[in-house]
Amino acid sequence: xxxxxxxxxxxxxxxxxxxxxxxxxxxxxxxxxxxxxxxxxxxxxxxxxxxxxxxxxxxxxxxxxxxxxxxxxxxxxxxxxxxxxxxxxxxxxxxxxxxxxxxxxxxxxxxxxxxxxxxxxxxxxxxxxxxxxxxxxxxxxxxxxxxxxxxxxxxxxxxxxxxxxxxxxxxxxxxxxxxxxxxxxxxxxxxxxxxxxxxxxxxxxxxxxxxxxxxxxxxxxx
Ligand code: SAH
Numbered sequence: 626x627x628x629x630x631x632x633x634x635x636x637x638x639x640x641x642x643x644x645x646x647x648x649x650x651x652x653x654x655x656x657x658x659x660x661x662x663x664x665x666x667x668x669x670x671x672x673x674x675x676x677x678x679x680x681x682x683x684x685x686x687x688x689x690x691x692x693x694x695x696x697x698x699x700x701x702x703x704x705x706x707x708x709x710x711x712x713x714x715x716x717x718x719x720x721x722x723x724x725x726x727x728x729x730x731x732x733x734x735x736x737x738x739x740x741x742x743x744x745x746x747x748x749x750x751x752x753x754x755x756x757x758x759x760x761x762x763x764x765x766x767x768x769x770x771x772x773x774x775x776x777x778x779x780x781x782x783x784x785x786x787x788x789x790x791x792x793x794x795x796x797x798x799x800x801x802x803x804x805x806x807x808x809x810x811x812x813x814x815x816x817x818x819x820x821x822x823x824x825x826x827x828x829x830x831x832x833x834x835x836x837x838x839x840x841x842x843x844x845x846x847x
Pocket of ligand 1: 692693694695718719720721722723724725726739740741742745765766767768783784838839840841842843845
């Protein structure tokens with residue numbers, strides 16, 4: 626069980642986080658709210674123990690069960706693309722370490738997050754419980770979305786999909802945005818942003834190259 630006292634944030638961490646935020650700004654992240662969230666959330670709380678030197682590097686890092694904690698730049702980039710505002714309802718697919726979910730919480734949105742691998746979900750859940758954070762976590766196949774909680778103002782998928790699952794577009798509010806890495810090789814994906822313009826119309830943007838672990842499940846990789 627994670628205790629509140631396990632969740633430390635030293636002056637060294639804070640200094641390293643400030644430098645990371647400068648690096649993200651140089652790499653093109655502009656949204657003040659996103660930069661502030663990246664500067665607020667202690668990444669070490671979601672990072673594997675005993676790898677102190679890697680916490681504030683701008684790189685993905687392995688967590689348990691063959692998964693990864695996303696690269697800070699990727700977290701900031703996806704969050705910026707969502708164009709969310711405080712109070713929005715946001716669905717994340719792939720809770721993993723919980724870091725992206727914590728960044729969303731710091732943006733002041735209502736967070737719903739789905740994870741396939743139960744022990745990862747339980748670990749993240751323990752951290753949020755210790756923090757007293759209000760977050761809705763679900764275990765299951767995130768490619769189905771969360772129909773009973775739709776519509777969402779934004780949906781962010783943090784694993785690489787072979788194609789855009791229709792379920793997500795259905796579960797977006799009008800004006801809502803889906804941000805999802807897509808491609809037939811998880812080493813060579815394109816970030817896509819789909820905006821729901823009306824019940825029948827969407828706008829699609831194909832953005833930067835990226836890498837993610839595979840999105841599994843019925844509308845993902847088998
Ligand atoms: N957002 C995470 C990134 C984790 S990596 C973070 O900030 O650390 C992607 C995660 O997606 C993995 O934990 C993986 O188990 C999960 N995943 C893959 N397919 C999934 C699916 N169909 N439903 C829910 N989670 C899935």
